[in-house]
Amino acid sequence: MDRVQIIDTLSKHVSEKRLAHCIRVEETAIMLAARFGVETKLVTQAALLHDLCREYAEDLLLKLAINFGIVINDIEQNEPILLHGSVAAAIAQNELGIHQPEVLEAITFHITGAPKVSNLTKLIYISDFIEPGRTFPEAVILRKAAFEISPELLLLKVYNRTLDFLVQKNYLIHPLGIAGRNELLMKGIMED
Ligand SMILES: [Fe+2]
């Protein structure tokens, strides 16, 4: 699928506002792609499709996840919106002919992050947080820092700001996000 076909498909699944967000995630990720050593073609596919299912109803996400054989944990059962990444990856693979494992992984884990993931997955997770449509102060700060600090420190900061937010809002925290952050801390990556 080329970029035009992806945008055409995406526009049938999401609102104009969400489509604009996906395009900003793509632009952000392309600007940072060289720092992460990632090919821009893969960036385009992953960034545009990451929120393909973001506007699906919770019961539809659960139903599709079951149909695709996705294992649903208790956190996802409670917060089915957390499944919009894995369901989008399953649709990309089964219906849109997207087969690159890194692209499918990046779509799957863009919500929570995860340990042992490719640079593309890290890049999409970060870009989703710092794209220019994100106007909250933490995003503004990290957007400015993105080209100045190491990709790993940037990733840790996105994990930390996301976890701060989840705690503040009393939202459930997905264990993959904790594991992704722990991996960085165990490698010695640390905020000042
Ligand atoms: Fe998302």
Ligand SMILES: [Fe+2]
């Ligand atoms: Fe997003």
